[in-house]
Amino acid sequence: MSPYQYFIINKPANMISQFVSSDEVRLLGELNYDFPPGTNAVGRLDSHSEGLLILTNNRRVVNLLFQGEIPHKRTYCVNVGHIVSEKTLELLRTGITIRIKGGADYVTAPCEVEIIDRPGHLPIVKNEERADIPNTWLKITLTEGKYHQIRKMVRSAGHRCKRLVRTSIENLELGDLPPGGVREIEETEFFRLLRITNWKSAAAPCDVPGMPPV
Missing domain, CATH: 3.30.70.1560 (Alpha-L RNA-binding motif)
Incomplete structure (x- = not known):
């Protein structure tokens, strides 16, 4: 069984894409969901923007999604x-x-x-x-x-x-998820919808504990 979990959320406006901040702002931790330790956002939506945001405790997803040879729509x-x-x-x-x-x-x-x-x-x-x-x-x-x-x-x-x-x-869609809503996605389906084929090495346990902020 994979040690990682994958989520999408519908980020509301006026919330930053982080769990921790020194400023007085709304944080992802205010969402009504118990995320596993080490979960952080993959990429960012600015405070005023809304919609699809990926959360995971697999820090290697960042490289596969945003730094690979094939750009993702x-x-x-x-x-x-x-x-x-x-x-x-x-x-x-x-x-x-x-x-x-x-x-x-x-x-x-x-x-x-x-x-x-x-x-x-x-x-x-x-x-x-x-x-x-x-x-x-x-x-x-x-x-x-x-x-x-x-x-x-x-x-x-x-x-x-x-x-x-x-x-x-890519094919990972917000759908009818309401503002502030959270949906967990099974690992194979997550990478299939993102059209990432070389994901299995990224799904192997990582030697470095935790996941730094993206």
Whole structure:
């Protein structure tokens, strides 16, 4: 039997992707679930963002998912202010210049962007719908993850990101998991949905106890 466990959560807004912080913030430990020792988040969603976040006590998953040769797709539902034009969609799809850490300009890689109807499964949040300000929902799928990349992309295109919800990583989907909900996934199924084939070595017991923060 594997010593590791794998979970997805629907991270609510205004919660950081950590169990420990020196700041007065909402933490993952506030979720109503008894996670095994050494559990931490794989990757990050910023405090204001919502949706799919992977938790595990297998620290090797980070390398397989984000540092492997094959990039993994991540899909987001994004609500932005005002109406997005076809010209702007094409700009987002083909690459747009954003400012990254260190102050350098960076042209984003091509990605998938389309206008969608408001996702019906998402609860409506305060000030989301205002009659005086139109808005657009986008579905964005990309394989890179610069710091605050999607927020910076839509800002560079002249729109403000009002809401950002990650809905899937490869075939691992958030589905109907409610905000704050937790779902455990069996190990083989976890790696199959993430389309990671070389996972068995990562599932072997690790010599280093615990798992440092990601």
